[in-house]
Amino acid sequence: xxxxxxxxxxxxxxxxxxxxxxxxxxxxxxxxxxxxxxxxxxxxxxxxxxxxxxxxxxxxxxxxxxxxxxxxxxxxxxxxxxxxxxxxxxxxxxxxxxxxxxxxxxxxxxxxxxxxxxxxxxxxxxxxxxxxxxxxxxxxxxxxxxxxxxxxxxxxxxxxxxxxxxxxxxxxxxxxxxxxxxxxxxxxxxxxxxxxxxxxxxxxxxxxxxxxxxxxxxxxxxxxxxxxxxxxxxxxxxxxxxxxxxxxxxxxxxxxxxxxxxxxxxxxxxxxxxxxxxxxxxxxxxxxxxxxxxxxxxxxxxxxxxxxxxxxxxxxxxxxxxxxxxxxxxxxxxxxxxxxxxxxxxxxxxxxxxxxxxxxxxxxxxxxxxxxxxxxxxxxxxxxxxxxxxxxxxxxxxxxxxxxxxxxxxxxxxxxxxxxxxxxxxxxxxxxxxxxxxxxxxxxxxxxxxxxxxxxxxxxxxxxxxxxxxxxxxxxxxxxxxxxx
Ligand SMILES: *[C@@H]1O[C@H](CO)[C@@H](O)[C@H](O)[C@H]1NC(C)=O
Ligand SMILES: *[C@@H]1O[C@H](CO)[C@@H](O)[C@H](O)[C@H]1NC(C)=O
Ligand SMILES: *[C@@H]1O[C@H](CO)[C@@H](O)[C@H](O)[C@H]1NC(C)=O
Ligand SMILES: *[C@@H]1O[C@H](CO)[C@@H](O)[C@H](O)[C@H]1NC(C)=O
Ligand SMILES: *[C@@H]1O[C@H](CO)[C@@H](O)[C@H](O)[C@H]1NC(C)=O
Ligand SMILES: *[C@@H]1O[C@H](CO)[C@@H](O)[C@H](O)[C@H]1NC(C)=O
Ligand SMILES: *[C@@H]1O[C@H](CO)[C@@H](O)[C@H](O)[C@H]1NC(C)=O
Ligand SMILES: *[C@@H]1O[C@H](CO)[C@@H](O)[C@H](O)[C@H]1NC(C)=O
Numbered sequence: 314x315x316x317x318x319x320x321x322x323x324x325x326x327x328x329x330x331x332x333x334x335x336x337x338x339x340x341x342x343x344x345x346x347x348x349x350x351x352x353x354x355x356x357x358x359x360x361x362x363x364x365x366x367x368x369x370x371x372x373x374x375x376x377x378x379x380x381x382x383x384x385x386x387x388x389x390x391x392x393x394x395x396x397x398x399x400x401x402x403x404x405x406x407x408x409x410x411x412x413x414x415x416x417x418x419x420x421x422x423x424x425x426x427x428x429x430x431x432x433x434x435x436x437x438x439x440x441x442x443x444x445x446x447x448x449x450x451x452x453x454x455x456x457x458x459x460x461x462x463x464x465x466x467x468x469x470x471x472x473x474x475x476x477x478x479x480x481x482x483x484x485x486x487x488x489x490x491x492x493x494x495x496x497x498x499x500x501x502x503x504x505x506x507x508x509x510x511x512x513x514x515x516x517x518x519x520x521x522x523x524x525x526x527x528x529x530x531x532x533x534x535x536x537x538x539x540x541x542x543x544x545x546x547x548x549x550x551x552x553x554x555x556x557x558x559x560x561x562x563x564x565x566x567x568x569x570x571x572x573x574x575x576x577x578x579x580x581x582x583x584x585x586x587x588x589x590x591x592x593x594x595x596x597x598x599x600x601x602x603x604x605x606x607x608x609x610x611x612x613x614x615x616x617x618x619x620x621x622x623x624x625x626x627x628x629x630x631x632x633x634x635x636x637x638x639x640x641x642x643x644x645x646x647x648x649x650x651x652x653x654x655x656x657x658x659x660x661x662x663x664x665x666x667x668x669x670x671x672x673x674x675x676x677x678x679x680x681x682x683x684x685x686x687x688x689x690x691x692x693x694x695x696x697x698x699x700x701x702x703x704x705x706x707x708x709x710x711x712x713x714x715x716x717x718x719x720x721x722x723x724x725x726x727x728x729x730x731x732x733x734x735x736x737x738x739x740x741x742x743x744x745x746x747x748x749x750x751x752x753x754x755x756x757x758x759x760x761x762x763x764x765x766x767x768x769x770x771x772x773x774x775x776x777x778x779x780x781x782x783x784x785x786x787x788x789x790x791x792x793x794x795x796x797x798x
Contacts, residue, residue, distance in 0.1 A: 334774040336756055338784055339791070341773075343752060348467025350535040350703035350732050353788035355681040356653030356798075357600050357623040360789055363797040364600050364623060367565065371423065372399030377406030386422070387414055394420045403567065405429040413439030413587075415446060418559045424567025427605045427628075431568045437575050437587045437609070445559025445596030447616070454478075454552035456488070460526070461548075464538040466703070466732045469521070470529040471538070473550055479520055479528060485552050487516040487530075489538050489545040498544065498749055500718065504725030507674065508699045516677050516702075517553075517618060517650060532651075535678030535703025535732055539750065555595060555618070562599040564590060571608030577633035577665055578610055580640055588614045592649065597621050607632060607661075610642040619649030625798055627657040631665035631689065640723070641667045646697065647680055648673040654682040655798060665689050669711060671697035672730060678703015681785055685709040694738075696730035698723065704733040707785055713763070714738055716753040716770060717746040737778045745770030756784075 342348055357364055373389045375382075386408065389401045398419025405425040410432055416422055422442065424430025434441055458474045471487065479485070491512040496505055518530035528550065538548050575585035589606045592599065594616030600623045606612050607630040615622055629644050644659050644667050659669050669692045670682045676696075680703065685694060693713040694706045706714060716733045719726040731751040735743070735758055742763040745755040753770045757779035762768040773779070781787040786796045 333778060333780050335780040336773060338781070338787065343465070345463060345537070346465035346468070347537055347732070347752060348465065348533075349734060349754070349784070350466060350679050350705070351533050351788050352679045352681045352703070352705040352785050353792055353794075354532045355621075355651045355679050355705075355785075357621055358598055359621060359651065360653060360796060361794050364602060364625075365421070365563065367423070369400060371402035372396075374402045374404060376404045377408050380409070381411040382408040383410040383412045383414060386410075390414065390416055390420055390422060394418065398561070403430045407431045407433055409433050410441065411435070413441055413443055415443045416562050416564065417446065419561045421563035421565065423563070423565050426566050427568055427603065430566070431570060433570050433572060435572065436584045437571055438584055440587045440591035441569055441589050442564050443591045443593060444562045444564065444599050444601070445593040447593045448556035448559075448595050451553040451555050451618070454554075456547065456549040456551040459487070459538060459548045459550055461538065462540050464534060466535055466537045467533050469533045470527050471550065472526045473528055474526070476523055476526050476528060479523060479550070479552065481520050481522060483520045483552055484555060485518055485520060485550050487518055487534065487538070488513045488551055489548045490514075492544060492546055494542065495544050499728055500749065501727035504721055504727040506725040508727060512675075514675055514700060517620075532679065537751070557595070559593065559596045560598045562596065563602070564604070565600070565602040568605040568607070569609075574608035574633050575610045576608055576631045576662070577635040579636045579638050580610070580642060585610050588612060592616060592619045592622050594618055600625070602626055604628070606630065611644075611646065613645045614643070615647045615649040615652055617648045619652070621651045622649060623653045623655065623798065624657065625653075625655040629657070629659045631659060631661040631667065634662055634664040635666035637666055643668045643671050643697070645670045646673055647671070648676055650677045650680065652680045654685065656684045658685070659687040659689060659692055661688070663689060666691045668693060668695050668697055670694045670706070672701035672704050674698040676701035676704075678732065679705070681705040681707065682709065683707045683783070683785055685711065687711045694735070696733060697726065699727050699729060700731065701729060702731045702733075704730055705736060705785060706734070706738060707736040707783060708738060710739045712740065713742045713744070714740045714755075714758070715744040717744045717766070718748065734784070736784045737782060744768060745772065747771060
């Protein structure tokens with residue numbers, strides 16, 4: 314006989330096993346046909362290959378010297394890039410920097426490990442490390458009208474009035490306009506400052522195939538298109554030529570410290586507001602891995618249209634209480650697309666407050682955050698500015714998950730996100746809201762709903778984790794790839 318306590322444990326774990334609900338994530342659909350975004354396209358090379366090995370030999374190795382080490386490290390990065398790319402390795406030791414470093418295409422900056430190689434900074438006017446040189450915007454071609462009445466999220470095909478000027482492999486923006494009618498219908502009328510009529514909401518995509526007037530994309534849409542009553546006008550497909558896209562850039566295996574600390578300093582302080590790592594707009598297929606960051610206020614930012622960036626195994630140590638007189642800082646703020654944030658943590662001062670992981674303005678999906686953890690009581694996963702779409706928060710353990718209408722907050726951010734999914738997460742407070750004409754999901758969400766907030770989002774298996782344990786991995790497997798980072 315088993316003693317009763319063992320029996321009880323046995324029964325509990327058995328019932329969890331038996332009753333874990335299986336989510337039919339492939340066929341989950343709203344009445345209008347909107348499906349879950351396919352998040353598995355996020356990450357370095359769409360998560361189809363692992364990141365380059367950490368053990369590739371270095372092409373140049375530096376030892377710490379006295380005084381400002383930025384010029385020496387920058388020269389090494391430039392010379393490795395000029396001779397065709399490779400790895401610059403910083404041996405164990407402390408490297409003082411008085412200005413930011415820029416890493417070019419095909420080049421990696423690697424340390425000897427956390428706590429071994431340490432970059433120290435006194436003044437945060439510059440981002441400490443920038444991945445890729447900031448380039449100018451895309452060159453837009455002539456737009457062509459999309460003729461469908463409704464294109465649900467999760468669809469890969471649209472119909473156009475004239476397909477003749479498009480080619481397979483071409484990059485395009487699927488775009489729709491913001492109208493006053495849409496703003497009114499979304500209940501954002503008093504808060505139009507950041508999302509005025511005429512704004513275009515873009516979804517950058519690659520054309521996979523063309524058949525007559527039907528154009529299909531490699532990645533399904535993460536936001537819907539609705540032509541009824543011209544509530545979204547125009548709805549169009551615009552070809553574009555991207556600017557130079559820096560790629561294959563890495564920063565890995567080191568610590569960075571700001572002293573005196575900028576952690577918690579009121580926003581707007583010009584010597585405290587830059588990031589530890591900035592991924593420039595249009596930088597693609599690059600990574601940020603194994604970093605330990607201390608004394609920063611904002612940690613990692615990605616620019617608009619940066620794509621397929623993996624940010625993994627980052628510890629952010631907030632060592633100062635937050636002066637929130639000017640709002641909260643952001644730990645990881647993404648503006649790009651196909652970003653994978655993986656196994657990142659915010660630790661340190663319990664009275665520090667920040668947005669842990671956030672999308673920014675019109676951030677196009679798919680983007681995914683897997684396994685984010687935070688110690689701080691108000692630390693949150695919260696899309697921040699207006700109308701991002703296709704954001705996955707999976708397996709996180711945080712105080713709050715907020716997928717919602719921020720209304721007047723942030724001087725009028727309004728609706729922050731559509732087609733966002735909190736999946737198998739554990740939080741102390743959920744605020745999950747459905748936009749009128751859209752939806753946000755909480756699937757297998759464990760932890761209480763915030764009783765002071767409206768929770769009219771789509772909850773499935775609330776209070777109990779679901780199968781499959783990882784939506785991201787399941788969707789990647791459906792595409793024929795195993796998740797390897
Ligand atoms: C850098 O090192 C790698 C590995 O040894 C090598 O394959 C590559 O050619 C080197 N790059 C340059 C520019 O020498
Ligand atoms: C650094 O790189 C080595 C491989 O060279 C790896 O084993 C180690 O886990 C890495 N981690 C950190 C945190 O630096
Ligand atoms: C910005 O913050 C730093 C670090 O606390 C402080 O030394 C500096 O005085 C602040 N600057 C301003 C303009 O407040
Ligand atoms: C992640 O970073 C920690 C140190 O913070 C290190 O011990 C560990 O090896 C890293 N993990 C991987 C997979 O590199
Ligand atoms: C969720 O987190 C709480 C607080 O840390 C913990 O007590 C609980 O066991 C967790 N629940 C699950 C299902 O992991
Ligand atoms: C859900 O609640 C939010 C916040 O109150 C509200 O703005 C929105 O209109 C509601 N959604 C629906 C579909 O009623
Ligand atoms: C499309 O927009 C119209 C408003 O013109 C609205 O009534 C309808 O519900 C919307 N359709 C969907 C599926 O959201
Ligand atoms: C996206 O994910 C779904 C569900 O896993 C899968 O059936 C589909 O093939 C994926 N779509 C693409 C374009 O690969």
